[in-house]
Amino acid sequence: MTDTSHGTGGLTFDKTKRSWPNELNILFALFVIIAIFEVLGQMLPYMNDQSFLFDTRDRFDSIFNEARLKIIILQVAIIGIIALGVTQVIITAGIDLSSGPLVAATAMIAMSFGQTELVNGFANPKALFGPWAMDLPVIVPVVVGLAFGAFIGAINGTFIAYMRIPPFIATLGMFLICRGIALWWSGGNPISFPTDGFKWIGSGMMPVVWFLSLAVVFHVIMRYTVYGKHTYAIGSNEEAARMSGINVKRHKVTVYVIASMLAAFAGVVLAAKSETAQAGMGEFYELFAIAMAVIGGISLQGGRGSIIGTVLGAMVLGVIRSGFTYIKLDGSYQLMAMGSIIIAAILFDQYRQRNRA
């Protein structure tokens, strides 16, 4: 870059320099939280000098406690997949409350096409459909699940974009509808015994593989493609986006379709991991997904945030969950702590906004 400086009162600026990314703040917060648990582990009398993150066994295998790291990320991977979609919705200044029940409904529907006919030589006791739906290739339940997600997302998006129903209301309605579908699909009975192919989707660390690879894909999409740019533009100033010739309505429908397909995929992975599908699955998932996005710096006013932020937000929730288990505090404290952190994240975001203005 030569000779691109304009006269700015004798000051010279690097005209192409980018500002300090918010993601570093979240990463910093993540390290602080880890450090707090590490210190608590050393100080609390009943902890016997355990380490939260490091491998302190006699025979050193590695630096870190890999088992704990794996659990931390495995615990948040499935909700994290939902959060990737919710992030995009929130960036358009919308919200998606329907993702938790959509996970349950999709788990039910996909699982009913992913069952195996014979369990230990006997007929599958939880079979929903006849033999025609048994032992299908794994692609069938996945495609059916994703198609159902796309369908729900298209309805959400159409009501929000074309009929101007506030996103909160439209997706709240869909929240109840999806929970209803999940119950109605098998009359409330669990659907179990999937094929080996279907189990593979959720086996071992596969949920993490899906989460991280989808995170990379959507990071690239949001950061480097026209779709991503228009998503930010709509959330930032919908009127400006419209005047710039962006088809705002159609774009919003696309965003909700993608978000619901991600939630549906999370449902498929959850069913595969649990090797069963039940109508009550995915409770509070929509709220935890929103929490991950908010902790990750996605502004509910729209226009701001990133996929990297959401992944870090997911890690923060995972670390807190794992950390509370580690210092032997039960779930009730976890919920209170998570709630406080969500509020703190919003406060921090507002503080940052005010400082900038």
Add this chain to the structure above:
Amino acid sequence: MSDIILKTENLTKHYGGVHALVDANFEMKKGEHVAIMGDNGAGKSTFVRQITGVEQRTSGKVWLYGDEVNFAGPLDAREAGIETVFQTLALADDLDVPDNLFLGREKTKFDWLGPFRFLDYKAMRQATMEGLERTGVKIPNIRNTIQNMSGGQRQCVAIARTATFASRLTIMDEPTAALGVQETAQVENIIRTLKKAGEPLILVSHNMRQVFDLVDRIVVFRRGRICANLDIKNGDHTGEDVVSYITGAKTGAEFEDAL
């Protein structure tokens, strides 16, 4: 017909029962800078919204460079070469300068990817720098988001957007209404640069001094109708004249029967 770049005939817009714009007949020539003046609610912005495709006219015809045009939306108008700086600026606060300049018409790579085609950030930054250079707009850091900028800088970004794309007609709707003295001067300099480059401009403004400084001709709107068409290059008209047209004390001879 050749040097008439914009012509409207009986351009009319009703909002329900409100006749916001009635039978506007307007013409402008190549390289001309025309000001549109009038009181609040006189129909200036309505006129601009009809020719930029933001709204659909009730009746009437519009020609651009001799071709009759019917814009379905603002993008149509933009593709036809009409660049507009709207009163509301139409900038996305969370995006930086190149993003805003190219919003809705990004430079892209791998176009076969459809909506997921990649943005060519480098090319857009380069074109932005060139556009800023050409208009003399000074912005310290183009990677800065719009929300971190002053009103004047925002206005300059909005104007630079029109200048970056070789436009056939630039329209500015009160570009200095919210600006301080220095910032106003900067915007006026940009307008002079456009004049020198021979780019035609329609300027909607309330500022008499500015209009007399910058433009060739004033078209006055009153209660939805054009009531005067004043050539001000040779000093036949004064500010008081224009005010009396705006307030209704006077009406241009050729428009009397219309009112």
